[in-house]
Amino acid sequence: MSELFDAVDALIAGQSPLPPPGERERLRKAHGLTQEQVASALKVRRPTIVSWESGKTEPRPPQREAYARLLEKLSELYPATPAPVPAAAAPSPVSGTFTGSTAPVRREAGSAGPRTLSTGAAPDAVAMTAEQNNQQPPVVRTATSHPGVTTRPSASRHPAAKKATARPAAAPAAADPRFGNGPLAVVDADTGGQVFAYCVGGLVLDVPAKSIPALVDWTLREAKLGAPKLSGPGKSADPLLVLTEAACERFGLPAALTGEEELAGRLPEGHKVIKQLVRAEWKLTKRGFGPWARIYRPVTGSERACVQLCIPSWHALDARHWGDAAQLPPAELARLLGTYAGRVMTPRGSTAVTGLELMTALHPPTRASEPGIDGKRHSEHNPGSLGKDPVDPAPCEAPDGHPLLTDLPRFHVRGPAEKLFEEAYDWARPLTDCECTKRHLVGLDVNMAFAAGANGVPVGLGVPTHVVDPVFDPKLPGSWLVDLSHVDLSRVKAGKEWVELDGGLLPSPFTPKGERPEGPAWYATPTVAYAQELGYDVAPTEAWVRYENGRYLDAWYQRLRDAYLATMADLGVDADLAPGDFLTAMDGYKARDPQLAIVVSAVKATVKGGLGKLRERPRGEGWRPGEPWRALSRPTWRPDIRAAVISRTRINLHRKIVKHAAFTGQYPVAILSDCVVYAADGPSPLDFLPYRDGKPLPGGFKLGINPGLVKWEGTQSVLWGEGVREQFDAPELNLARYIKDGTVTNADNGE
Numbered sequence: 001m002s003e004l005f006d007a008v009d010a011l012i013a014g015q016s017p018l019p020p021p022g023e024r025e026r027l028r029k030a031h032g033l034t035q036e037q038v039a040s041a042l043k044v045r046r047p048t049i050v051s052w053e054s055g056k057t058e059p060r061p062p063q064r065e066a067y068a069r070l071l072e073k074l075s076e077l078y079p080a081t082p083a084p085v086p087a088a089a090a091p092s093p094v095s096g097t098f099t100g101s102t103a104p105v106r107r108e109a110g111s112a113g114p115r116t117l118s119t120g121a122a123p124d125a126v127a128m129t130a131e132q133n134n135q136q137p138p139v140v141r142t143a144t145s146h147p148g149v150t151t152r153p154s155a156s157r158h159p160a161a162k163k164a165t166a167r168p169a170a171a172p173a174a175a176d177p178r179f180g181n182g183p184l185a186v187v188d189a190d191t192g193g194q195v196f197a198y199c200v201g202g203l204v205l206d207v208p209a210k211s212i213p214a215l216v217d218w219t220l221r222e223a224k225l226g227a228p229k230l231s232g233p234g235k236s237a238d239p240l241l242v243l244t245e246a247a248c249e250r251f252g253l254p255a256a257l258t259g260e261e262e263l264a265g266r267l268p269e270g271h272k273v274i275k276q277l278v279r280a281e282w283k284l285t286k287r288g289f290g291p292w293a294r295i296y297r298p299v300t301g302s303e304r305a306c307v308q309l310c311i312p313s314w315h316a317l318d319a320r321h322w323g324d325a326a327q328l329p330p331a332e333l334a335r336l337l338g339t340y341a342g343r344v345m346t347p348r349g350s351t352a353v354t355g356l357e358l359m360t361a362l363h364p365p366t367r368a369s370e371p372g373i374d375g376k377r378h379s380e381h382n383p384g385s386l387g388k389d390p391v392d393p394a395p396c397e398a399p400d401g402h403p404l405l406t407d408l409p410r411f412h413v414r415g416p417a418e419k420l421f422e423e424a425y426d427w428a429r430p431l432t433d434c435e436c437t438k439r440h441l442v443g444l445d446v447n448m449a450f451a452a453g454a455n456g457v458p459v460g461l462g463v464p465t466h467v468v469d470p471v472f473d474p475k476l477p478g479s480w481l482v483d484l485s486h487v488d489l490s491r492v493k494a495g496k497e498w499v500e501l502d503g504g505l506l507p508s509p510f511t512p513k514g515e516r517p518e519g520p521a522w523y524a525t526p527t528v529a530y531a532q533e534l535g536y537d538v539a540p541t542e543a544w545v546r547y548e549n550g551r552y553l554d555a556w557y558q559r560l561r562d563a564y565l566a567t568m569a570d571l572g573v574d575a576d577l578a579p580g581d582f583l584t585a586m587d588g589y590k591a592r593d594p595q596l597a598i599v600v601s602a603v604k605a606t607v608k609g610g611l612g613k614l615r616e617r618p619r620g621e622g623w624r625p626g627e628p629w630r631a632l633s634r635p636t637w638r639p640d641i642r643a644a645v646i647s648r649t650r651i652n653l654h655r656k657i658v659k660h661a662a663f664t665g666q667y668p669v670a671i672l673s674d675c676v677v678y679a680a681d682g683p684s685p686l687d688f689l690p691y692r693d694g695k696p697l698p699g700g701f702k703l704g705i706n707p708g709l710v711k712w713e714g715t716q717s718v719l720w721g722e723g724v725r726e727q728f729d730a731p732e733l734n735l736a737r738y739i740k741d742g743t744v745t746n747a748d749n750g751e
Helices: 002-014 021-030 035-042 046-054 063-077 123-133 161-166 212-221 245-250 259-264 272-279 330-343 351-362 449-454 525-533 554-570 579-586 594-613 639-664 718-727
Strands: 106-108 184-189 195-199 203-207 240-243 292-300 303-310 366-368 379-381 426-428 440-446 465-468 478-483 491-494 497-500 520-524 542-545 670-672 675-680 710-717
Touching (some): 021 046, 021 063, 035 063, 046 554, 184 245, 184 330, 212 272, 240 330, 330 554, 351 594, 440 718, 449 639, 478 525, 478 639, 520 525, 520 639, 579 710
Parallel strands (some): 184 240, 240 303
Antiparallel strands (some): 195 203, 292 303, 366 379, 426 670, 440 675, 440 710, 478 520, 478 542
16 A cells, blocks of 8 residues: 555656746746756756746656755745836926936836836835835936936837847846846937937836947946856956947947948047047057947956947948847847857957957956965966966967068978868768768768867966977877877777778878878877877877966856857757757757847857967958067967867767767768768668667767757758769869758859
8 A cells, every 4th residue: 555655645746836937947046046056956957957947848757846846945935026016107208308316217128118207106116116126216207307218219210129028137136236237238229319228138228328438437337237257266247338320320430330440440540439538538449449349447446447339230240150130129139149148258359259258257367366464465377277478389389470480481381290280170082882872961060069179178278398209198288299190090999999990981080181191290189199099009209298287178168068058948959859859859940039049159159269269360461471460469379279179179070980980881971170971871860870779879979969969960962962073073072061051152162
């Protein structure tokens, strides 16, 4: 009988009542808990919590009972807030002047008017509304208030305002009160000249400023915009204002830059707005007043006074990464950029610039020391960071034209034995007779491949040390001069066993073009370590190693991974889907929420762009080989770190290819960066990936959304592939470049 009772108890526990999805999120935030903390306590992944809070999935035993208990306890601590007392109707606007406080007026996007009260409202109602908003009481307007305060912008001017309430702002208990209105605002103006700031979560503020200096001052004093620091010794994020074309015109800025201004990337120094800033004692950074402008005053004590502007109509939001974000209505643009800011960081410029800035934000170069004898603290090096001073690369790591290479003869071309050349794959081969009998070419794409390559890779933190005849250490970051031409891909180790392969159908793991090296060459540590893993001895003759090292990019990877997975979960693609369900969920996922799809694109671009910035080349006219360029003055100009990540990414892919070939006898026909193409009998990845009972080949390709796993890139026919190669008379044309939609142009082929 006891077994029956136990079964009944288990059944009841499995159906524990849960509050609705929105309430689950509210309760968690009210207690100041992150999704990561809840996931860790319940022994699930963070995207699972995201799915539970969005209602896409429901928890199952045994986690369901524990989750229900958590929510029950939180609901006792934080009961639902009763509906606010309705405010008295605002008076009809009449002409007059503004009187009273300059505190921001709160509106909800899509509401009939601002959340303001007439003089006839009871004082208790004012206090209650202020308490619910977790900020000072709203402005009390009189009949002589500004004509625009009780009216909404016209529907034709702001067509998206009603949609912005879909994602509420974080609960006040979990928010930093200094930044109660979020990290950023999209500033817009209506036809009557009234200016509004659209914030994250559907909030709209009235903006009283009438000039750019006044707008900056209002932002810092009243707007409560910004974001908390990402690391203990770091700094809070400066507020970001995104100016629409109408706002630009309202504040005396051009809606678009002229050709000359666009080429210079900034307004001329004599522009009236810049003169206004100078008179108000505001400064601009060296890049001037361009699409991404930083306006600041020098730091006094511990206080920063800095506001960043983003101007989409000046091409601040690159359409390659931000899609049509620049054309979105203000409320929708605030939601999109706010989602990115909350999950990655407040944009600091292009996605590439932001990717680099995120590294520094997570590992600030300095920290405050312990109090000295005099009781004072001072700035000291932050362990694990790159420091505040740039370091020179090793000569082999320096790109052509670097000042370290001025002694080389003019027009000298450095070969593999002089230059580290770690790049992504661009390799292809002709199809075999057997592959020509198959019907399809199927492309696989590695999710966030370079982010996965950055995860766990040790990189140098300090200066390189030159070593002659070193003993190779796979744990020591550096660049190694070694001959790997003896590695034979027809017989390699896969794990502990030697396997026989058709080496002629495999790309070399040591060169981007997949060609077998012909002699000594410079390689990053992961490449040389892989030669050992394949079962071959290595004997470097020279090396530049970095004894001060660490896993500098781990936190960077984790934040970008979480941003990617959370956004994909919002789009209906969870991290724990079965292979078939995953392919179904990925089908058309962008159409479910085009704005969130743009966030996914921007996150990916942040990864690739940030890594690319580690070896930024000279830009603009006037530079000559041998002269330093601006990027060299950054501590984050580190071509060795970029090389290590790219090396590891390429090796990760090659390892999966070898595992797959050893088990199935199938070989890739083309690889481009993180995309690999196979000939198959069916059009789906499941037609050739060796799944058994839903489980993939260990160490091989696995379908899924996590970084390092693969998704379907596209399928074309074998006849298409052969036809394209015949059309361009290129038997080894890289079909991975066109596998997504099959479109090939002369421009793509370099003609």
